[in-house]
Amino acid sequence: MIMRLAVASSLAALMGLSAPARAADLDEIIYAKELPVTQAVEIGSGWYLRGDLGYSTKTRGVATSYSAFTAGSPATYTSTPYDSSSLSGDWSGSLGVGYNFTDYLRADLSFDYSRGRFNGTTSSTLPCTGLGAGTCSSVDTQTFEQYGFMANAYVDLGTFVGFTPYVGAGAGITRVSWKPYANDLTCVGACGVTAATDRTRPGTQSWRFTYALMGGVSYDLSKDLKLDLGYRYSKIKGGNQSGFDAGTVAAGATGFQVRDNGFEKHEVRVGLRYNLW
Numbered sequence: 203m204i205m206r207l208a209v210a211s212s213l214a215a216l217m218g219l220s221a222p223a224r225a226a227d228l229d230e231i232i233y234a235k236e237l238p239v240t241q242a243v244e245i246g247s248g249w250y251l252r253g254d255l256g257y258s259t260k261t262r263g264v265a266t267s268y269s270a271f272t273a274g275s276p277a278t279y280t281s282t283p284y285d286s287s288s289l290s291g292d293w294s295g296s297l298g299v300g301y302n303f304t305d306y307l308r309a310d311l312s313f314d315y316s317r318g319r320f321n322g323t324t325s326s327t328l329p330c331t332g333l334g335a336g337t338c339s340s341v342d343t344q345t346f347e348q349y350g351f352m353a354n355a356y357v358d359l360g361t362f363v364g365f366t367p368y369v370g371a372g373a374g375i376t377r378v379s380w381k382p383y384a385n386d387l388t389c390v391g392a393c394g395v396t397a398a399t400d401r402t403r404p405g406t407q408s409w410r411f412t413y414a415l416m417g418g419v420s421y422d423l424s425k426d427l428k429l430d431l432g433y434r435y436s437k438i439k440g441g442n443q444s445g446f447d448a449g450t451v452a453a454g455a456t457g458f459q460v461r462d463n464g465f466e467k468h469e470v471r472v473g474l475r476y477n478l479w
Contacts, residue, residue: 247479248301248302248303248477248479249299249300249301249302249477249478249479250299250300250301250302250308250310250475250476250477250478251297251298251299251300251475251476251478252296252297252298252299252300252310252312252430252473252474252475252476253295253296253297253298253473253474254295254296254430254472254473255293255294255295255471255472255473256293256294256295256296256316256434256469256470256471256472257291257292257293257294257469257470258291258292258294258316258318258467258468258469259291259468259469260288260289260290260291261288261289261465261466261467261468264287264288264289264320264462264463264464264465265284265287265320265322265443265460265461265462265463266283266284266287266463267281267282267283267284268281268282268284268324268459268460269281269282269457269458269459269460270282271446271450271453271454271455271459273453273454273455277454277455279455279457282324282326284322284323284324284342285322285323285324285325286321286322286323287320287321287322287323288320288321288322289318289319289320289321289465290318290319290321291318292316292317292318292319293316293317294314294315294316294469295314295315295316296312296313296314296315296352296473297312297313298310298311298312298313298354299311300354300475302477305358306357306358306359306360307355307356307357307358308355308356308358309353309354309355309356310353310354310356311351311352311353311354312351312352312372313349313350313351314348314349314350314351314352314376315347315348315349316347316348316349316467317345317346317347317348318345318346319343319344319345319346320342320344320345320346320443320462321341321342321343322341322342322343323339323340323341323342324339324340324342325337325338325339325340325390326338326339329389330387330388330389330399331387331449333387333389333393333399335391335393336389336390336391336393337389337390337391338387338388338389338390339387339388339390340385340386340387340388341386341388342383342384342385342386343383343384343386344380344381344382344383344384344405344443344444345381346378346379346380346381346405347379347381348376348377348378348379348438348465349376349377350374350375350376350377350409350412351374351375352373352374352412352414353372353373353374354370354371354372354414354416355370355371355372356368356369356370356416357369357370358420361422364421364422365419365420365421366419366420366421366422366428367417367418367419368416368417368418368419368420368432369416369417370415370416370417371413371414371415371416372414372416373411373412373413373414374412374413375409375410375411375412376409376410376412376438377407377408377409377410378407378408378409378410378438378441378465379405379407380405380406380407380443380444380462381405382402382403382404382405382444383402383403383404383405383443383444383460384400384401384402385400385401385402385403385447386399386400386401387399387400387401401447401449402447403445403446403447403459403460404444404445405443405444406441406442406443406444406445406458408441408442410438410439410440410441410464411438411439412436412437412438412439413436413437414434414435414436414437415434415435415436416432416433416434416435417432417433418430418431418432418433418471419431419432420475425477426476426477427474427475427476427477428474428475428476429472429473429474430471430472430473430474430475431471431472432470432471432472432473433468433469433470433471434467434469434471435466435467435468435469436465436466436467436469437464437465437466437467438464438465438466438467439464440461440462440463440464441461441462441464442458442460442461442462443458443460443461443462444458444459444460445457445458445459446458446459
């Protein structure tokens with residue numbers, strides 16, 4: 203009996219000692235430091251697509267003079283002014299991809315396309331070749347296409363109830379493609395048998411430096427879609443517009459007969475910008 207009591211007391215004492223140890227082990231488990239949690243990384247945030255349609259107002263004086271060739275020894279070239287010259291208003295469009303660096307700074311690369319028509323009139327006290335002794339006048343027309351690439355940067359000036367005003371600037375290159383030049387001559391006064399004739403001159407193509415200044419405002423249609431309304435001024439460098447007609451080349455003319463002064467456009471533009479992520 204005495205032996206049993208001794209054994210029971212010993213077991214009770216051992217259990218009492220082990221209880222705090224187990225509690226300590228549980229505390230260490232409960233209060234152990236948290237393991238680091240892997241955070242999801244957002245890839246591509248800030249990219250956007252944009253598309254715009256624009257209309258440019260009529261621009262006068264795109265070509266102010268042309269070269270008149272006189273065969274001889276030596277041959278001469280005389281700069282002769284147009285009575286009038288202008289570009290018809292034309293539509294344009296652009297597509298681009300850009301990136302928002304901050305809430306206030308963004309940039310994009312765009313592909314731009316436009317087309318239009320040149321109109322010019324001339325008059326002379328000399329007769330038209332082959333049209334009798336009267337004086338000569340002409341109506342000249344020529345269409346063109348332009349496409350190019352621009353790098354643009356913008357500063358957004360803050361958003362107010364969904365509206366974000368901005369200013370921007372861009373630079374790039376434009377391919378100017380002049381189509382054949384139509385020269386419609388008319389005899390005025392004492393004309394011969396033929397009173398009018400048409401001549402065609404070859405157009406030219408060239409890459410030219412271009413810069414632009416922009417300003418406008420965008421409106422949040424949704425979280426990722428913005429409506430953009432703006433103004434853009436752009437300037438395309440001058441270059442050759444057309445060569446001489448075949449008959450004048452056969453008489454000895456070389457080079458180009460018309461050179462444009464470049465394209466200075468004032469455009470109103472409307473477009474959409476969509477944030478990809």
